[in-house]
Amino acid sequence: xxxxxxxxxxxxxxxxxxxxxxxxxxxxxxxxxxxxxxxxxxxxxxxxxxxxxxxxxxxxxxxxxxxxxxxxxxxxxxxxxxxxxxxxxxxxxxxxxxxxxxxxxxxxxxxxxxxxxxxxxxxxxxxxxxxxxxxxxxxxxxxxxxxxxxxxxxxxxxxxxxxxxxxxxxxxxxxxxxxxxxxxxxxxxxxxxxxxxxxxxxxxxxxxxxxxxxxxxxxxxxxxxxxxxxxxxxxxxxxxxxxxxxxxxxxxxxx
Numbered sequence: 001x002x003x004x005x006x007x008x009x010x011x012x013x014x015x016x017x018x019x020x021x022x023x024x025x026x027x028x029x030x031x032x033x034x035x036x037x038x039x040x041x042x043x044x045x046x047x048x049x050x051x052x053x054x055x056x057x058x059x060x061x062x063x064x065x066x067x068x069x070x071x072x073x074x075x076x077x078x079x080x081x082x083x084x085x086x087x088x089x090x091x092x093x094x095x096x097x098x099x100x101x102x103x104x105x106x107x108x109x110x111x112x113x114x115x116x117x118x119x120x121x122x123x124x125x126x127x128x129x130x131x132x133x134x135x136x137x138x139x140x141x142x143x144x145x146x147x148x149x150x151x152x153x154x155x156x157x158x159x160x161x162x163x164x165x166x167x168x169x170x171x172x173x174x175x176x177x178x179x180x181x182x183x184x185x186x187x188x189x190x191x192x193x194x195x196x197x198x199x200x201x202x203x204x205x206x207x208x209x210x211x212x213x214x215x216x217x218x219x220x221x222x223x224x225x226x227x228x229x230x231x232x233x234x235x236x237x238x239x240x241x242x243x244x245x246x247x248x249x250x251x252x253x254x255x
Contacts (some may be wrong), residue, residue, distance in 0.1 A: 016137030025187030185233030
């Protein structure tokens with residue numbers, strides 16, 4: 001019973017993250033901007049590092065505002081890149097990721113505890129997620145569940161804005177690696193024709209398996225869960241895709 005109570009918040013955080021990120025992951029694969037999550041999430045992390053250590057301002061609210069601002073700025077930049085330089089978009093998005101990573105490392109080096117904060121943003125320990133972060137993820141999940149019933153994600157402005165908002169809330173709670181896994185793993189199964197809710201629940205089961213392994217073997221929870229989701233996503237390659245590979249934004253009732 002004690003173990004179940006202890007794991008309640010991490011389990012809810014993973015479920016909320018998957019529900020919020022899965023629809024965005026389908027759009028990422030459809031648009032061919034797979035690196036967007038890494039670039040936007042890294043920008044959010046770099047902004048948090050900058051506020052936390054470079055400006056020496058320690059506040060959870062300021063961290064979240066910084067993450068949102070950084071994610072939104074890079075997300076809008078990627079929107080411009082995809083329109084002006086579509087052929088080079090993945091290369092340019094990759095460079096944005098590298099720039100964000102370098103800025104985060106430089107900022108972290110300016111403080112004795114900077115490396116610890118940077119590691120937390122890359123691979124957060126989900127076992128220690130707080131109720132505020134879980135509430136934020138669940139609100140994102142509700143919003144994305146409602147948005148999925150509309151055509152909003154088919155529009156660039158709505159997609160990039162929602163992507164920045166969800167990512168900026170997910171990275172401090174789950175870490176960059178786990179956010180990317182939650183984004184792509186269910187999307188790969190949706191690409192193969194699996195219904196979105198089925199893909200989300202199956203990914204949640206894989207995530208809980210990784211969480212359990214982390215608990216039993218006393219390994220870092222973030223990397224353990226990310227590995228479990230990665231393996232689950234890779235398994236989709238051995239499944240023959242159905243004719244409908246992506247949800248139709250013009251008819252959101254279809255799977």
